Amino acid sequence: MKSSIRNVIASAVFSVLSVSTMDVIAETPPFPFPDLFANGGDLLPLPVPIDINTLVEEALKRKADALAAPEIAVQFAKFVRNYYEALLDEGFTSQEALEIVTATGIPSIN
Numbered sequence: 330m331k332s333s334i335r336n337v338i339a340s341a342v343f344s345v346l347s348v349s350t351m352d353v354i355a356e357t358p359p360f361p362f363p364d365l366f367a368n369g370g371d372l373l374p375l376p377v378p379i380d381i382n383t384l385v386e387e388a389l390k391r392k393a394d395a396l397a398a399p400e401i402a403v404q405f406a407k408f409v410r411n412y413y414e415a416l417l418d419e420g421f422t423s424q425e426a427l428e429i430v431t432a433t434g435i436p437s438i439n
Contacts, residue, residue, distance in 0.1 A: 405435045 395401060409430055416426035 408436065 413426050413430045416429055417423065
């Protein structure tokens with residue numbers, strides 16, 4: 330008797346789970362972007378061609394514009410002054426500190 334009740338409960342649970350799973354599968358689209366694979370599995374070309382030279386030029390222009398901002402120059406000047414003074418605090422002579430700061434320049438921004 331107990332095993333038959335277990336079998337009935339197991340069947341009922343399995344039926345509920347399989348129906349709800351099948352409903353979810355039936356409602357899910359096969360792929361969100363089916364047009365991407367329209368050419369026999371190959372990706373379609375991008376709608377706008379990408380010109381790497383244009384991208385690099387734009388990035389360089391944005392970087393140059395940012396570096397040209399007066400507040401950036403002030404920050405670099407503060408860095409150089411702090412670096413020079415830190416070298417003096419560490420025991421370098423003013424000539425040595427000046428040479429190190431001059432050789433180092435401003436920090437690189439990549």
